[in-house]
Amino acid sequence: MRPNPDAQSPGPCEAAPARKGGERPSRRLLLGLLGSTGMLAALPAAGQAPTSAPKASFGYADVVERARQLGERPFDADAARIPESLSQLSYDSYREIRLRRDKAFWRDGGSDFRLLPFHLGFLHDKPVQLHSVANGVALPIPFTTALFEYGKVPVPKGLSPSLGFAGFAVTTTLNHPTVQDEVISFLGASYFRLIGRGQRYGLSARSLALDIGGAYPEEFPFMRALWLEEPAPDATELVIYALLDSPSVAGAYRYVVRPGPTTHVDVTATIVPRKVIERIGIAPLTSMFQAGEGDLAQRSDFRPEIHDSDGLMMQAGSGEWIWRPLRNPRSLRIASFVDENPRGFGLMQRDRDFGNYQDLEAHYHARPGYWVEPQGEWGKGRIELIEIPTDNEAFDNIGACWTPEAPLPVGEASEFRYSLSALSTTGPLHPYAQTQHSFAGSDLEDGHAQGQGSKRFIVDFAGGDLAYHLGDPARVELAVSVTAGSVMTRILQPNPAAGGFRAIVDASLPDGQTGEMRIFLRARGRTLSETWTSSWTAPAAAAPPQPSE
Structure with a gap:
């Protein structure tokens, strides 16, 4: 614009x-x-006539x-x-x-x-x-x-x-x-x-x-x-x-x-x-x-x-x-x-x-x-x-x-x-759980492979029917997909304080590339939350040091 x-x-x-x-x-x-x-x-005041008949x-x-x-x-x-x-x-x-x-x-x-x-x-x-x-x-x-x-x-x-x-x-x-x-x-x-x-x-x-x-x-x-x-x-x-x-x-x-x-x-x-x-x-x-x-x-x-x-x-x-x-x-x-x-x-x-x-x-x-x-x-x-x-x-x-x-x-x-x-x-x-908070952490050092960047994402879901599922958290599944790179870690934690669940996802991506991530919750094939989505770009690889003359 x-x-x-x-x-x-x-x-x-x-x-x-x-x-x-x-x-x-x-x-x-x-x-x-x-x-x-x-x-x-x-x-x-009303009554001022227009220039032509309306x-x-x-x-x-x-x-x-x-x-x-x-x-x-x-x-x-x-x-x-x-x-x-x-x-x-x-x-x-x-x-x-x-x-x-x-x-x-x-x-x-x-x-x-x-x-x-x-x-x-x-x-x-x-x-x-x-x-x-x-x-x-x-x-x-x-x-x-x-x-x-x-x-x-x-x-x-x-x-x-x-x-x-x-x-x-x-x-x-x-x-x-x-x-x-x-x-x-x-x-x-x-x-x-x-x-x-x-x-x-x-x-x-x-x-x-x-x-x-x-x-x-x-x-x-x-x-x-x-x-x-x-x-x-x-x-x-x-x-x-x-x-x-x-x-x-x-x-x-x-x-x-x-x-x-x-x-x-x-x-x-x-x-x-x-x-x-x-x-x-x-x-x-x-x-x-x-x-x-x-x-x-x-x-x-x-x-x-x-x-x-x-x-x-x-x-x-x-x-x-x-x-x-x-x-x-x-x-x-x-x-x-x-x-x-x-x-x-x-x-x-x-x-x-x-x-x-x-x-x-x-x-x-x-x-x-x-x-x-x-x-x-x-x-x-x-x-x-x-x-x-x-x-x-x-x-x-x-x-x-x-x-x-x-x-x-x-x-x-x-x-x-x-x-x-x-x-x-x-x-x-809508009747589903909604994103309450989401954080994209700084680039991770641990798990960084040659030519790969990695990042941690944290998403809190609350509302919908999640309070009911806190009674048996094992029934809830964390669904994650990426358009590029790969998912390294996926963790789903009950979050009783919010009446919902916290998703923690670590993803890796080739240096300099951009990918989309999608996260939502489901239980036995039934969707429980809206889909959280975001994009991220892995930092470009640093140029190799030049030999000194």
Whole structure:
């Protein structure tokens, strides 16, 4: 992934813009822009007429048709520019621009939802035209500086009502019946975030990813227009439409948001490629992982762990459940899990123990995981996990998405449907034991053969039916497989303190080679746990000493 100036937080491999004096804004401060209601904009009074007669009964079919027409035309880069006075705003100046807090769209409609646009400027330089849809009629929302307080920043002059916005947030009574809290926001390119009850913003979802982790610079599709259906007084869900554009693709999206203890979004995506796209990411997710429980060398301060997500969870088309712990690698790593009609995948924050983070500001223990559940058949392809080195929690360095085996047909509409859920726990997803902890030790000296590297892996499984099997541990079998090298030692120990078992595996691998390992538990042919999987690379053989002259 390349630097993304439109993202609501820096994406993988990108550097945040420098502040005055050379100081870079931290990721926490960028998240603060998103999560702070002080940065949210109110809307003008109703009754301002559009420039042309709106079409009645506006719906998703209208957005799809616009995407088809947009895809038939060359990409227009000049149609998405903002005045220089806004694009040159510094991080500190942009934070000065705040919502006039006594105004919000839908306040007088009787529903629990409020619509709150974001001001353009700083990183957010792609204008989005916002519309409110009431009784089937879509009306544009005009921009005006009267909606905002600008603090020490001079109020911009001469801005057009058609300028647009940077995006929006929606608040609702998520955590308390009388308090408005953010539940979803769209800000930057095609990024959006959602949270459930008691959660804090963490990882991001994206509507589409192009050439993510590929050999070419990543392309960032962005939203040209967004429509929101005005909720009825008794509405429990929110409907959003989006028109997406980029040099390679046009697209239409429909999001149905259902807030609650677990917030769900049903997504329908219609994608119209302008050209052949070799690496297209469906339902992409992006997150941050700097240090985990086994990464002592990557800790930068007193905190034991620093991450928004700690694992990639998958349910293959075969029904197998898989857990892949995330890493902060020494070099770019891309893992591909080939599959057909996957049942689900997501970047999850499984560790919810505050004591494992000790962060009173970031609240990593309260960050949600995002679970993608495809609807219908997605065919053949692969779930890809992209891990990029980082030494700073300010930068997202993890990506995951579904990539179809064959490129989508140029000029034709391809539809994908899926649900996206913001989860606080992975426990209810399947009945098997889950990975509680996993450690990859340093390279082993004992047992090292000529031309072979060796490493120890330790995996704790808990939950499911493992507490029952502690009554007769001999019934439980440790199943281990490797794609390269060999397994030297396999040990399975009862772990009553965790209500499960600990697997200890030593593996060897030829110097310089990379292999995949899979570990799961079973008893008399019955699977007891999800499959833990990881890759490792044996150090390259040292060059032989050169004779002295």
